[in-house]
Amino acid sequence: xxxxRDHHPLHTPVIDWxxxxxxxxxxxxxxxxxxxxxxxxxMLQQTPVSRVLPVYGQWLERWPTPGALxxxxxxxxxRAWGRLGYPRRALRLHAAxxxxxQLHNGEVPTDHAELLALPGVGEYTAAAVASFAYGQRHAxxxxxxxxxxxxxxxxxxYPPNATTAAxxxxxxxxxxxxxxxxxxxxxxxxxxxxLICTARGPECVRCPIAGQCAxxxxxxxxxxxxxxxxxxxxxxxxxxxxxxxxxxxxxxEPVPQAALDAVWHxxxxxxxxxxxxxxxxxxxxxxxxxxxxxx
DNA sequence: TATACGTGGAT
DNA sequence: TATCCAAGTAT
Numbered sequence: 001x002x003x004x005r006d007h008h009p010l011h012t013p014v015i016d017w018x019x020x021x022x023x024x025x026x027x028x029x030x031x032x033x034x035x036x037x038x039x040x041x042x043m044l045q046q047t048p049v050s051r052v053l054p055v056y057g058q059w060l061e062r063w064p065t066p067g068a069l070x071x072x073x074x075x076x077x078x079r080a081w082g083r084l085g086y087p088r089r090a091l092r093l094h095a096a097x098x099x100x101x102q103l104h105n106g107e108v109p110t111d112h113a114e115l116l117a118l119p120g121v122g123e124y125t126a127a128a129v130a131s132f133a134y135g136q137r138h139a140x141x142x143x144x145x146x147x148x149x150x151x152x153x154x155x156x157x158y159p160p161n162a163t164t165a166a167x168x169x170x171x172x173x174x175x176x177x178x179x180x181x182x183x184x185x186x187x188x189x190x191x192x193x194x195l196i197c198t199a200r201g202p203e204c205v206r207c208p209i210a211g212q213c214a215x216x217x218x219x220x221x222x223x224x225x226x227x228x229x230x231x232x233x234x235x236x237x238x239x240x241x242x243x244x245x246x247x248x249x250x251x252x253e254p255v256p257q258a259a260l261d262a263v264w265h266x267x268x269x270x271x272x273x274x275x276x277x278x279x280x281x282x283x284x285x286x287x288x289x290x291x292x293x294x295x
Numbered sequence: 296t297a298t299a300c301g302t303g304g305a306t
Numbered sequence: 307t308a309t310c311c312a313a314g315t316a317t
Contacts, residue, residue, distance in 0.1 A: 048302095
């Protein structure tokens with residue numbers, strides 16, 4: 001049909017580069033299976049590989065199947081999540097495991113729509129699991145791939161803050177027609193963004209497509225659009241939540257209110273943060289002002 | 296569409 | 307020290 005799609009000039013150099021430079025990550029090994037891929041994708045949301053590695057290994061050892069995780073209390077998932085950040089991901093992974101055990105016979109679904117219906121699985125993760133675990137043909141648009149396309153195809157330094165329809169069109173247009181090649185392309189473009197085409201200080205001298213990169217050919221113009229919003233953290237509810245949850249993660253027994261009060265001086269914000277954790281299902285209030293991770 | 300949601304390493 | 311940034315999702 002469209003010869004461009006089968007033989008786009010970027011495909012071969014990027015995939016050849018990946019053949020030689022792909023990191024040996026545990027979730028890329030065949031023995032990881034679809035569950036291993038799914039666990040890694042949850043952990044890697046907004047979190048660097050180096051911090052995921054140790055937790056991933058412990059997690060898969062303790063819960064080698066969705067059914068194993070579903071059989072334990074959600075609070076144990078929150079505890080094992082440790083300091084990875086965004087602990088609601090642990091809760092959602094536990095909920096996804098429960099759904100898989102109950103609705104999918106304990107097997108991670110192969111169908112994209114069924115993946116998308118799982119808690120904590122959004123546009124990116126559904127495509128990633130379908131592509132990496134099952135070799136399917138999907139546009140896998142994470143922050144790395146978006147940056148690679150922004151530069152190599154669109155010719156700008158950074159992608160927009162939120163994924164746009166235009167980016168999805170580019171990703172689909174660039175997707176190799178062959179299923180296995182498309183899956184390889186997805187992993188290769190992501191790795192290129194992670195290792196070479198980084199947000200700051202891209203190593204264009206080592207880039208396999210530097211000679212074809214629209215951004216470089218335009219003279220590497222600096223980002224001009226709206227500032228890319230940075231998240232403040234100090235003094236926010238998120239920081240307070242983090243401190244409260246850290247206390248509960250370390251405790252093996254229910255914790256009294258006083259122990260939680262000690263982590264933050266301002267009572268209104270402290271109470272709001274604790275209420276939020278309870279509302280999110282990350283903390284379980286007991287009788288007499290005691291708290292613990294959900295049982 | 297904008298905002299909330301953790302944590303820690305790099306610059 | 308202050309920002310930036312990291313394989314996003316839910317609302």
